[in-house]
Amino acid sequence: MDGDFLTQTSLGRWVDRRRRALRRAVAVLTGTDGSSAVESAYARWAPIYDWVFTIPLVPGQKAAAAVANDLGGRLVEVGVGTGLSLPLYGRNLRVTGIDLSEPMLRRARERVRRETLGNVDGLHAMDATDMSFEAASFDVATVMYVVSVVPDPAAVMAEVERVVKPGGTVIIVNHFASASGILAAAERLLARFSEKLGWDPLFPRETILEATSMELVSESRHGPFGLFSMMVFRR
Ligand SMILES: C[S@@+](CC[C@H](N)C(=O)[O-])C[C@H]1O[C@@H](n2cnc3c(N)ncnc32)[C@H](O)[C@@H]1O
Known part of the structure; x- marks a missing residue:
């Protein structure tokens, strides 16, 4: 065959x-397997994650939420973490979140309760490379600051593509390796601590493009110094 x-x-x-x-x-x-390293990294990050990352990461999340809010329907956030982005989704979206890390998910669940986020249907402990959802379950998927964290980003892309309906939208937000200059030098330095940090500062943009046949409909920069890219794909 x-x-x-x-x-x-x-x-x-x-x-x-x-x-x-x-x-x-x-x-x-x-x-x-890299997942145990990822899980222990995020067990360490969970208590201080919001405090450290709200300022740099929220602009990219706001950009992704704005695209999703224009679409509406059923959304899955893959690697939802502490749920920083959950309050940004409009009430026209029914939201499901998944994450590998229980300590991160616990914070996301507390946030849903604290902020009475009635549009969040569920937050599940699940591996992004092997989700238990039926194919074509969602209209939109957001994958924010996750592809450079997982050991097999191509497997995440394939799985996200599977759970989104044909014609649906997949939104990737991430930092990609800089080609040159001071940022590239800083990324090379940070890369020495990649395992402890829980992400790969030298993650190439091409990895995402090579992992999918979905149509890239837009790409834009967000956050401090435009550090983060948002890619919007049509499934
Ligand atoms: C940098 S955090 C981003 C969290 C959230 N998306 C945000 O924007 O704040 C990366 C998240 O990906 C999760 N993660 C890592 N590997 C995963 C996997 N294989 N399946 C699901 N989640 C995973 C981590 O536990 C962590 O919560």
């Missing part, structure tokens, strides 16, 4: 998911 045909059919996607699950199980068993 032709490889392209397999990747386009539901059988192909099922085989792909099983293959990824197997790869992940082997990685866990052989101790080469």
